Amino acid sequence: MAPSSGRRQPPSSEDLDERNIVGINKETITNTVSTDYPDNYANEEHAWDKEAFRRSFKVQWHDNQQYEAQFSLIGIDASIANAFRRILIAEIPTLAIDIVYIYNNTSVIQDEVLAHRLGLIPFTGNKKGIQNWLGFWRKPAPGEDSYATTFDSNTVCLKLQAKCTHNKDAPPNSKDPKELYHNAHIYAKDIKFEPLGVQEKHFSGDGVIRPFNPDILVAKLRPGQELEIEIHMHKGFGWDHAKWSPVATASYRLMPTITITKPILGADAEKFADCFMNGVIGLEPVTRKEARSKGSGYEGHEGELKAVVKDPMRDTVSREVLRHPEFEGKVKLGRRRDHFIFSIESTGQWDSDDLFLEAVKTLKKKCQVLRPQVTNMVYTF
Incomplete structure (x- = not known):
């Protein structure tokens, strides 16, 4: 051999x-x-x-x-x-709220909870200013003044100041706090950008620093309650905190891949399609050529609906189809x-x-x- x-x-x-x-x-x-x-x-x-x-x-x-x-x-x-x-x-890297100075908070929300809510609000602004001009802030060393490392080139300053008062013009029978009071609900849009130094050159007009979604609810106030907060934003990375992601x-x-190995026709084809997300499986009539082709499995079924794979990317791979014995093999x-x-x-x-x-x-x-x-x-x- x-x-x-x-x-x-x-x-x-x-x-x-x-x-x-x-x-x-x-x-x-x-x-x-x-x-x-x-x-x-x-x-x-x-x-x-x-x-x-x-x-x-x-x-x-x-x-x-x-x-x-x-x-x-x-x-x-x-x-x-x-x-x-x-x-x-x-x-x-992205820009996010990092330090919150709470001067007055008489709402029912604790200071640390309020600061956390503020920190998770996504902001946007002039992309070139944020990504290219704005630098990274360095935390002050022990014993160093808290503002020693704060400059217009690494810190964005925001203010939130609101006080809830009665609305004298509210309808007599109204029970809606938004009608009864002024500043009953404080939203992200109430946070105002205060440019420092040359920041106005980089963040103005359509590129001003602002909440991406202005309707995020920050707090609910009632008459006599108020907020006075100074907010500092810095650039950071998601590996440090999720707010920078x-x-x-x-x-x-x-x-996903779906391979039909044997013909599935008629009512079985409709049931087969129902086992997947909408749009994954389509139903098409058997053509005359397929019906006359020997060994195709469609002999004598011209015009009858058959199952075909239409868009497998929509599939979630739930395996529902594998539960039914009529589709085995x-x-x-x-x-x-x-x-x-x-x-x-x-x-x-x-x-x-x-x-x-x-x-x-x-x-x-x-x-x-x-x-x-x-x-x-x-x-x-």
Whole structure:
């Protein structure tokens, strides 16, 4: 017998696709571990290659509004996708309320609770002024004056001053506090920006510092109660406190896959569609060509409704379809391991697409810092 060369046929495109799918079964999940690394498959080279990555990597935008975006990153590893998510949440600087000086608070809300509520109100303003001109504030050293490190280039000052009084012109039978009193409800829009130094040059007109949502309720007052508060805003990062996170949500999920392996027709097709979110499965009539094609499974069913996969991205992978015995062996569920669907919701200081670009820049800077260290480590050993 001739000696074996040890070679094998290269994997087909179907085999490669199958390796890249996480199997979703009735009670288990299979193929969860990535296998595209050197020496995992005999006679297959899976070392990372820049050109191969360049060919396979794609970015697809599905929705790109100013403060909400949804896009897909295709052809990357989960570690890279998660790095972008963590950077979006914690490593892009924003401006937020940091220090609250409460001179008078006779409302029913305790000082620390009120300060916490104020700190979580998202603000916006001239993006270039916030991102490029405004610097970072340094906490005063022990024994140093509390204002020693406060300058117009690193601190934004706000004021909240309100007093609740009776409304003499209120309707006689009214029970609505908004009609009975002045300043019964204090909202984020009642917080006023007071420019310091040259801040008016950077934050004026449409670019003035203001709450992103002016109707956030801060406190409720009744006659005789008042607030007098000075607020200082500083730049910071989400890893220090959530109030500095530039996003309300930044998440991703794997692209669902739905493969119909056997025809599903008629009433079963309608039931099949009801097992998924609206728009995932469509119903189409069987064509004459399909009905006349031998082995298609549609013979003699011309005009009858069949189930087809319309938009798998809408699927939530609930596995509801796997509960019904009539669909057993007719459908395969899975998720693509290298297709990440990102959702970003900005809190207002950054546009949603700019946030992703900034995350790319941040990751690039991290790599530039890490690269010489890895190089030195290799040469050391």
